[in-house]
Amino acid sequence: MDHTGAPDFAALQAAISQGTTRDLVYFVFDQLFADNEDLRPLPLAERKARLKALVAKAPANIRFVDHFLSAGEAVLKSACRMDLEGIVSKRLDAPYRSGRGDSWVKCKCRQGHEVVIGGWTTTGDAFRSLIAGVNREGQLVYVGRIGTGFGREALARVMPRLKALETDASPFKGKGAPKKAAGVHWVRPELVAEIEYAGFTGDGAIRQASFKGLREDKPATEVQAEAPAATGLREPARASVLPRGSRPVMGVTISQADKPLWPDANDGKPVTKFDLARYYEAVGAWMLPHVKGRPCSMIRMPDGINGAQTFFQRHGAKGQSALITEVEVWGDRKPYLQFDRIEALVAAAQSGAVELHPWNCAPFAPEQPGRLVFDLDPAPDVDFAAVIESAREIRDRLAQLGLVSFCKTTGGKGLHVVTPVMGQGVDWPAAKAFARDLCKAMAADAPHRFLLNMAKKERAGRIFLDYLRNDRMATAVAPLSPRGRPGAPVSMPLGWGQVKKGLDPATFTVRTVPALIAKSTVWEDYCDGERPLGLAIQRLGEVEGESPILENPDHAFVAVPYVNIRPSMGGGNHIDMEPDYGRPYHFQKSWIKQGLKTDPSNLRIMHVEGDSMTPTLNSGDVVLVDTSRRMPTPPGIFVLHDGMGLVAKRLEHIPNSDPPQVRIVSDNTHYSPYERLVDEMNIVGRIRWFAREM
DNA sequence: GCGGCTA
């Protein structure tokens, strides 16, 4: 089952091929025999009743497939709304007969979930996409390419099958058939793939198709093009039972559909609730991958952007649409909102959600960084050209560190630079530290252009580099989310080619964006742009040039982020450091082996006599003091910071350990802000690493 | 927009 508890064909295949079948659930829907008794002549109702009684005594991973005794159409509709594949309707009084007959009917929510593989494409040696078709009147007709959804493993399974079937001639016939070109390989049309897709392009090809698995049980000849109207979720009729003023969008009732939320979308016409719902419907397929699987708050303005009511909602509430997922998040009592399907976005529109603000975690992994967002927030008097210039600079700096980035408007005067990352093994404090350091480096190189401090935002014609979007529970406005501001602007994804003179964020509105995004290819390689964040962090460290650790077994080590330390050059051979909190530190220059450039403001790493710190520090202890939090450090409590955001409290030398090791002393629990982190992270292991490094 | 609480 997938995370929502719905059956997932791709997951089933993966589980079988990996042999991880422990969590599989076995669904039983009919019983043909009981011991030696043949139940097939019995009516279905009778068979299912017996089966239900039987399964009641079975283990929990064997489940009885219940049924609805009601109008099939209504059941189908809600099944489709729940993202299920479809329903099977059966005659209650019919005996069991093999094969197709008139005693049962299958209705799918969407068709075209299966396609025939007619070839694949490569760039160089690397696999690019599958070329897919369906049978229509005896010919294999091209329906599009499938470029995503392949795990490394799935690919490894599929490639040999493809190569075995490779042939010189294209299997496709008819108009629109793909031409032979460099990197195109044909196969005999025998493999069937299960896919998912977001809709159709103008010329009828499948859009945003992703691979779910090979369909071993189905011969290619059975994959027929069907008349589009024959199946699929029909638009619900304008039922007369709907209250006055209400109108459905994707099956979701929009009440007060004509109520204006924005008085004017820069075209003199108001944007109504209905318009907003249709907007989400139109851009949902594009938007969803950036929202799905992440806790997401919404800004709701049920009375419009000038209405009295404006509020922020992050938790589920009573009476909210069942289409919206609720997710439990560590450390929060109430479940968060999450939007996992387009209908959920439409439901958001019904509740007056004019903005969506998802977390930046990896999908369905709330603790893991999935993207970084750099928010360029210009002071009012800054020329937009400077913002553009700066976004490109961030892109270049990220590229130097091996990261791929994408740009979007914020819907206001700023720009967002978004970089998808693989955050495995990197926690949020580390990711944030990375974002901060990168922004700090920019500000250091051009202090007249940038500042990191939001409080001084209004000062001078500078751009506020807001790295604080990059934290566990921090959010940034979603791509394609509207903004609750005059003109109904949208946070518009851009190609870097558009990020140049003449770009006007105000042209992207709820009205204009659906058409623009439909024929746009911007961000199409967003998923391929994922790069390991850990590596980038390492590289940034190398660029900055210092190791945070310095060896000297005779002394305690202290790494002090210089930002909050005011060094006073005392001349001679010592330096006094006066932190904002705590007592001053006294350093002999001769103690410093590395990491100190001639300019004392570059001072980051130094070691110090145990004495001058505090009496509780033993010689040989490893202590990195994180003063960036600007918190008074109570006597005897130390905070450990490995330059990647690790935080701990007091450390103690482990006697006779070789290499020298330290451990956390878990007393003084009154100092709680760090408590959580200490428990949360596997700190001891990393401290060992520290000790080894030394 | 809507459920829950209060006047």
Place this chain on the structure above:
DNA sequence: TAGCCGCAACGCTAA
């Protein structure tokens, strides 16, 4: 029953 009231919560900096 009409009307009112929530509907978030971080880190960071200046005061």
Place this chain on the structure above:
DNA sequence: TTAGCG
């Protein structure tokens, strides 16, 4: 420590 900010 608090207020203000995004």
